Amino acid sequence: MGKGILGSSIVTQIGFIVRDCDASKKKFAEFLGLEEPPSFWTDGIEKSQSVYRGQPCPAKAKLAFLKVGETLDIELIEPDGQPSVWQEFLDEKGEGIQHIAFQIKDTKGKLHALGEAGMPTLQTGEYTGGRYSYVDAMKELNVVIELLEND
Numbered sequence: 001m002g003k004g005i006l007g008s009s010i011v012t013q014i015g016f017i018v019r020d021c022d023a024s025k026k027k028f029a030e031f032l033g034l035e036e037p038p039s040f041w042t043d044g045i046e047k048s049q050s051v052y053r054g055q056p057c058p059a060k061a062k063l064a065f066l067k068v069g070e071t072l073d074i075e076l077i078e079p080d081g082q083p084s085v086w087q088e089f090l091d092e093k094g095e096g097i098q099h100i101a102f103q104i105k106d107t108k109g110k111l112h113a114l115g116e117a118g119m120p121t122l123q124t125g126e127y128t129g130g131r132y133s134y135v136d137a138m139k140e141l142n143v144v145i146e147l148l149e150n151d
Contacts (some may be wrong), residue, residue: 013101021078025064050125059084103145
């Protein structure tokens with residue numbers, strides 16, 4: 001484990017925002033010589049408890065994960081059009097790399113430390129077995145950081 005602000009320096013995901021998850025996963029799988037992964041929709045707000053910029057976030061996204069190393073996934077994210085960190089990126093920048101993710105412990109503590117360092121929380125939510133948080137590190141690192149904490 002690293003000694004930096006996250007306590008980890010291992011990137012576990014590179015997240016791409018795409019307009020069509022199914023078409024994109026097919027292209028990525030062909031390019032990488034991998035089997036095409038399944039895609040699925042994220043849970044609704046009743047389960048995800050998502051919050052975007054301080055407000056309840058009913059947005060969902062279609063996801064697909066391509067395993068490209070022992071600890072690294074390429075995540076493809078197709079937003080559903082509702083306000084979210086995903087839709088914001090698509091509207092402002094189009095398709096492309098939206099985040100890098102790190103597996104961490106102590107989400108609450110890490111979000112506090114990042115906020116103190118000038119990197120505010122954009123969106124948070126729950127998934128089966130853990131939670132995610134997107135942090136605005138654009139000013140400092142030119143990328144959004146995703147924190148993933150599994151139970």
